[in-house]
Amino acid sequence: MERTEQLRVLKQVISHLDEGTTVDAGGIRHNPTWVYTCPELAEKEWQTFYRDTPQIIGATSDLPEPDSFLTTNDFGTPVLATRDAKGNFRAFVNVCRHRGVLLEEETQGKRSKFACPFHAWTYTNEGKLAGIPKPDHFGKIDFDSHGLVPLPAVERFGLLWVHPKPEGTINLDALLGGLVPEFEAWHWEGLVNFGHDFYDMRMNWKLANDTFGETYHFNALHRNTLAQNFHGHVQAYDTYGRNHRMTLVRREIDEMRKQPEETWEITQGTSPNYFLFPNIQINVTPFGLLLFRTYPRPGDPARSFSRVGFYARPELLKEFGEMIANITQVLADVIRDEDYAVAARSQIGADAGVPDHNVFGRNEPALHHYHNTYRRVLGMEPLELLPG
Numbered sequence: 246m247e248r249t250e251q252l253r254v255l256k257q258v259i260s261h262l263d264e265g266t267t268v269d270a271g272g273i274r275h276n277p278t279w280v281y282t283c284p285e286l287a288e289k290e291w292q293t294f295y296r297d298t299p300q301i302i303g304a305t306s307d308l309p310e311p312d313s314f315l316t317t318n319d320f321g322t323p324v325l326a327t328r329d330a331k332g333n334f335r336a337f338v339n340v341c342r343h344r345g346v347l348l349e350e351e352t353q354g355k356r357s358k359f360a361c362p363f364h365a366w367t368y369t370n371e372g373k374l375a376g377i378p379k380p381d382h383f384g385k386i387d388f389d390s391h392g393l394v395p396l397p398a399v400e401r402f403g404l405l406w407v408h409p410k411p412e413g414t415i416n417l418d419a420l421l422g423g424l425v426p427e428f429e430a431w432h433w434e435g436l437v438n439f440g441h442d443f444y445d446m447r448m449n450w451k452l453a454n455d456t457f458g459e460t461y462h463f464n465a466l467h468r469n470t471l472a473q474n475f476h477g478h479v480q481a482y483d484t485y486g487r488n489h490r491m492t493l494v495r496r497e498i499d500e501m502r503k504q505p506e507e508t509w510e511i512t513q514g515t516s517p518n519y520f521l522f523p524n525i526q527i528n529v530t531p532f533g534l535l536l537f538r539t540y541p542r543p544g545d546p547a548r549s550f551s552r553v554g555f556y557a558r559p560e561l562l563k564e565f566g567e568m569i570a571n572i573t574q575v576l577a578d579v580i581r582d583e584d585y586a587v588a589a590r591s592q593i594g595a596d597a598g599v600p601d602h603n604v605f606g607r608n609e610p611a612l613h614h615y616h617n618t619y620r621r622v623l624g625m626e627p628l629e630l631l632p633g
């Protein structure tokens with residue numbers, strides 16, 4: 246985040262604190278609860294947002310060195326992602342070209358070649374077919390046209406993007422909607438992974454996004470946890486195309502603001518949280534970031550899962566590793582045991598179908614923007630802004 250933007254946001258939240266105000270969406274909106282339960286809509290979401298949209302599959306340090314690999318099958322296309330001997334990030338459909346068997350089963354590791362368990366065709370981590378047993382018995386195979394099917398893959402800002410379709414394109418300028426200079430300024434490429442978490446929930450995937458979408462709940466849901474360290478019911482809010490940044494306010498800002506402006510640090514006084522449409526939350530911490538990825542379970546609108554990756558600057562991990570791991574785990578536990586737990590209770594309400602809509606307050610602009618973006622992409626009418 247650039248310095249001028251840091252100061253603008255810090256001054257904005259300080260002014261909110263002084264005036265007892267917060268961001269204002271200018272009205273309220275009613276969101277129908279059927280969007281969390283409808284199987285036809287869920288299928289449309291799956292095809293649009295998961296089968297046919299570039300996906301973030303992790304961060305640079307999830308492929309830490311040449312010959313590292315990772316696999317994922319979270320969005321309908323099984324992916325084998327590799328870092329080749331030269332350090333290039335590549336991605337392929339994780340399926341053998343002989344009889345279509347899932348090639349690599351491990352989720353992460355180090356390997357320069359991949360052997361299929363069925364008949365032992367082997368592939369390099371550049372996707373080339375390297376060998377087949379008994380070629381004289383099998384028959385003539387053109388090795389050049391029987392490599393792994395490559396997928397569009399881009400590594401930038403310390404994050405890994407893959408398109409689920411071989412013919413797809415990844416245009417980060419368009420996807421990030423103006424966030425490119427800000428993401429460049431963070432220098433996330435040097436971050437190191439120090440853990441993962443996995444939340445399998447009985448709730449629609451959008452409810453996971455919704456729980457990140459306001460600070461109105463801090464003083465109630467998090468009164469004994471996060472509210473000790475964060476000011477509740479105050480935030481800054483900025484949109485970038487389909488995405489947004491919500492800036493949460495740390496109580497440390499009360500001391501920081503007494504110091505000269507040149508010493509102010511955005512991650513000391515606040516916690517910026519980026520939402521990258523449709524399913525990514527990046528929570529920036531003083532040490533690095535937490536990367537949340539949320540996925541539906543196809544065929545069941547009331548089920549979803551989230552993967553969380555923890556990343557930090559290596560020099561900080563070296564010196565304060567235990568403290569950073571503890572603080573991060575406490576934060577992740579709060580999100581799982583408080584935010585996600587209460588979001589799952591919203592699913593119970595949505596399943597009941599009565600009342601038939603929820604209300605997004607004027608102090609919850611992220612929910613307005615997210616749901617209207619979602620509706621626009623799916624060709625639905627926007628939620629109307631109502632006086633309130």
Ligand code: FES
Pocket residue numbers: 341342343344345346361362363364365366
């Ligand atoms: S299916 Fe992979 S080698 Fe036969």
Ligand SMILES: [Fe+2]
Pocket residue numbers: 456462467584
């Ligand atoms: Fe929360």
